[in-house]
Amino acid sequence: MTSSQNDRERVSTNIIVENQFETAANLIGLDPSMQLLLKTPFRTVSVEVAIRMDDGRLEVFNGYRVQHNGARGPCKGGVRYHPEADEQEIIGLATTMTWKTALLDIPFGGAKGGVQVKARDLSKRELEAITRQFTRRIALLLGPYRDIPAPDMNTNQQTMAWMLDEYSAKYGYTPAAVTGKPVALGGSLGREEATGRGVMLIMKNYSRDFGIPIKDARVVIQGFGNVGAHLALFLHELGAKIVAASDVYGGLHNEDGLDIPALFEHTYKQHKPVAEFDGGDKLINPDDVIWNIPCEWLVPAALGSVITKEKNANTIDCKVVVEAANSPITPIGDKILEARNIQVLPDFLVNAGGVVVSYFEWTQNLQQEPWTLEQVNSGLERKMNTAYEVVRDLADDKGVPWRTAALAIALQRVADAEALRGGR
Ligand code: GLU
Secondary structure: OOHHHHOOOOOOHHHHHHHHHHHHHHHOOOOHHHHHHHHOOOEEEEEEEEEEOOOOOEEEEEEEEEEEEOOOOOEEEEEEEOOOOOHHHHHHHHHHHHHHHHHOOOOOEEEEEEEOOOHHHOOHHHHHHHHHHHHHHHHHHOEOOOEEEEEOOOOOHHHHHHHHHHHHHHHOOOHHHOOOOOHHHOOOOOOOOHHHHHHHHHHHHHHHHHOOOOOOOEEEEEOOOHHHHHHHHHHHHOOOEEEEEEEOOEEEEOOOOOOHHHHHHHHHHOOOOHHHOOOOEEEOOHHHHHHHOOOOEEEEOOOOOOEOOOOOOOOOOOOEEEOOOOOOEOHHHHHHHHHOOOEEEOHHHHOOHHHHHHHHHHHHHHHOOOOOHHHHHHHHHHHHHHHHHHHHHHHHHHOOOHHHHHHHHHHHHHHHHHHHHOOO
């Protein structure tokens, strides 16, 4: 860990998310009691995940599942394995899922889960044991019409296969109980790359409307996991130059553009660190320097709270920040970027492609009717384009930042559903 990671002034996702709420709520004149209702998570569950490690020791980890709001449909959201995935972090991420599903107009509410663990130190057997026990502990909250988990940071198709197996052992075969599954277990074609594809689609729309090209443009991607790596591939296909990329181990810089198909093979397929790829200059202290590399499009695609006043908001040198990660910018960082006229495309619009295709997966499972890749991709494109257009138009109409516009739309939809349900 570099020194800058130690003191990177981390602001919890929940604080970031809460901070954005009021401006949007005021824009639509949301009454105070509805504001209170929409701010408060519906259910927050904390569980003990105690497993036997490979060396025989017993370890106990904290696990969480937060269901933020279910007015528009079953709660939906990923499960992440990360030391920073504490209760406040998961509440913030669950809240973001409520706004994301509402903005994309898919019939879900918002949830998130997590286990506070350093996943990359664990063996496959340990990961499986954690996943199975975590699933057993929260199984009574789950179900295709209650709450549907999916992958997130440091979890993947295999994690979902284990979750499905545990859930089905208890309740019978229920493929719609989890999304992001392997295709062989009822997963959807196109789900794995859906978040990256969705980010690319939002960038393409913005590029067309605001005259910032993608072809030959310089792109910096911080985070090269599922989202960053797939996005890099899509942008490369559109002719962009990915001039820098980084992961938790290090980073690479190449002004002529990195060889993305080869880097994808190296990282995503062979599971090797970005910096071990031959084809660019290694970044020393990537967490500090990657932010100052000049580019047109800057894409944080990893953890939250990485663009801050203290660190880089005053110095980053780009035209657009594309929030592929959740809550990558602190509230003060956001204000600085706004004052500097750097456009920010907000997380719950930009990275919604994953949950959109999760929705397609869920419907395929309920109907036992698989879709073609073409159906999935064209459905995703339609959903992303529509959400993009409503946000663009409201931001333009009201003269507010895109984040405020996006949140206002989402809040109104959830508030309408809550009001219609009544009962309070
Ligand atoms: N973890 C992804 C997200 O944050 C996907 C969630 C899902 O597919 O339910 O949007």
